[in-house]
Amino acid sequence: MSDTLNKLTAILNAKAPYSNTAGKDALDIALIFGSFEQPTSLFFQGDGVWQLMQGQDGAIISVKDYLKTFAAFEFYDLENIYICQESLTQRGLTAAFHIEQVKVLAKKEFAEKLASHHTVLRF
Amino acid sequence: MPTLHIVRQSAFNSDDFAQCLQVLRDNDVIAFIDDGCYNLHHQLINTINSEAGIQLNVIDKHAQARAITIDESLYTVINMNDLVNLTLTTSRVITWQ
Amino acid sequence: MKKLAVVVTTPPYSNLSVTALDYIETALKSGVELIGVFFYQYGVIHANQQAQIASDEFQCIDQWQALQETYKLPLHLCITAAEKRGLSDEEPNNIHPIFTVSGLGELVELVNKADRLVQF
Numbered sequence: 001m002s003d004t005l006n007k008l009t010a011i012l013n014a015k016a017p018y019s020n021t022a023g024k025d026a027l028d029i030a031l032i033f034g035s036f037e038q039p040t041s042l043f044f045q046g047d048g049v050w051q052l053m054q055g056q057d058g059a060i061i062s063v064k065d066y067l068k069t070f071a072a073f074e075f076y077d078l079e080n081i082y083i084c085q086e087s088l089t090q091r092g093l094t095a096a097f098h099i100e101q102v103k104v105l106a107k108k109e110f111a112e113k114l115a116s117h118h119t120v121l122r123f
Numbered sequence: 124m125p126t127l128h129i130v131r132q133s134a135f136n137s138d139d140f141a142q143c144l145q146v147l148r149d150n151d152v153i154a155f156i157d158d159g160c161y162n163l164h165h166q167l168i169n170t171i172n173s174e175a176g177i178q179l180n181v182i183d184k185h186a187q188a189r190a191i192t193i194d195e196s197l198y199t200v201i202n203m204n205d206l207v208n209l210t211l212t213t214s215r216v217i218t219w220q
Numbered sequence: 221m222k223k224l225a226v227v228v229t230t231p232p233y234s235n236l237s238v239t240a241l242d243y244i245e246t247a248l249k250s251g252v253e254l255i256g257v258f259f260y261q262y263g264v265i266h267a268n269q270q271a272q273i274a275s276d277e278f279q280c281i282d283q284w285q286a287l288q289e290t291y292k293l294p295l296h297l298c299i300t301a302a303e304k305r306g307l308s309d310e311e312p313n314n315i316h317p318i319f320t321v322s323g324l325g326e327l328v329e330l331v332n333k334a335d336r337l338v339q340f
Contacts, residue, residue: 007331012217014142025261028300032324038331046142086145111146115126119337120217121227123261129338131236157239185239203246210336211222211252218339220229220236 009033009040010117013048017067018058023051024066026123031069034076041080042073043114044102049087052097070099084110127152127213129206130159131220134167139219141167150176152213154206155198159219160186163193182206224254225334227327228263232273232280237266240340241283248291255334256294258327259319264302267295267319281316288318296322296330 011030015022026042033040044052051067058065073081079101086107088095095104105113114120130153134140140162143153155162160181162168171177180201181193193200201209210216226244230236247254259266266280273279287293297319299309307314309321331337 007334009331014139021261025301029324029327033328033331036325036328038328045145046138084145087142107145111148114146114217115124115148115215118215119331119334120126120215121337121339122217122219131239157236203242204250206243207247207250207252210224210338216336216338220339 006037006039007118008116009038010043010114010120011040012043012045012114012120012122013051014046014122016047016050017056018061018063022123023048026121027066027069029121029123030073030078031076034073034078037077040078041082041113041117042078043082043084043110045084045087045110049083049091049093052081052083052099052102053093054096054098056098067098073099074101082110082113086110124214125151127154127209127216129154129156129216129218129220130162131157131218133158133161134165135161140165143217143219144170146217147171147175147177150178152178152180152209154180154182154201154209156182156185156206157220158189160189160191163191163198180205180209221253222335223333224252225330225337226254226257227337227339228257228259228266229261230340231262231265232271233265233277234262235278236340237263237280238278241280241287243338243340244293245283245287248287248293254291254293256296256326256330258296258298258322258330260298260301260327262305264297264305264307267297267302267315268305268307269314269316285316285318295319296326298327299323 017023132139180199
């Protein structure tokens with residue numbers, strides 16, 4: 001059984017984008033999983049929500065702007081992008097993201113959605 | 124279909140435990156290991172609803188190494204074998220580190 | 221019997237890796253089918269033969285070697301993460317021979333084959 005079924009995978013992003021490599025490391029996994037047609041969802045919680053905020057420009061601080069790659073998610077069949085409403089609220093942020101298909105979920109729905117996945121990787 | 128949450132960081136130092144609590148569901152299982160043991164002294168621990176059926180486990184030697192006393196009326200004292208079993212008996216594992 | 225896979229992201233000089241090793245050894249000793257360990261992020265430093273851990277400190281590499289030899293445990297190294305941290309599988313190769321040079325495609329395999337995946 002376990003060899004035949006593609007396991008639904010969640011990648012939970014918890015770090016802000018620039019001062020460590022977690023966001024990029026998670027993105028690399030997401031793109032590979034997507035290209036292997038592995039059903040994968042992306043979750044953004046805590047400081048991870050900063051990865052989705054509009055108007056950032058990593059180039060100013062010499063970061064190769066991997067966030068721009070998020071625009072390619074749909075080409076990798078990464079269509080389930082979820083963000084935690086409470087994490088936004090805690091940071092005084094509104095739902096203004098640099099990609100379109102982000103679904104904002106209240107805490108309980110975010111938790112339920114995460115728990116509907118077989119495997120969770122957190123970065 | 125409970126989730127096992129492996130908490131490895133102190134909430135005095137990182138937001139990980141708070142984020143774990145954000146997604147905690149009734150009947151989930153928490154294992155405090157490594158610096159996660161310090162959370163037994165953090166006020167966040169008191170925000171866990173005692174009626175939600177959350178099982179709280181602490182690895183004995185990780186707590187003991189840190190001079191953390193485990194109140195056995197509140198926590199289940201476990202060893203590494205128990206943690207292995209918990210990963211197999213719950214439905215998924217999230218590591219908060 | 222349930223199959224288990226482990227991802228290690230912490231370096232050999234961290235006590236967090238001692239916990240990962242303890243977990244893995246305990247699982248193997250109790251007969252759990254552990255299908256592989258995937259080393260990612262700082263976890264790849266475990267494979268660096270040139271890393272010097274003071275002799276009176278915990279030697280992760282000895283433990284990995286013992287587990288690999290005793291249980292034929294596959295140790296997969298993400299080569300992209302490794303190269304970023306100074307490891308190379310070309311001459312002069314500094315990757316410890318117990319590790320298998322892999323990529324993230326291997327992680328997809330592990331996720332699909334394992335009933336549980338645990339990240340350390």
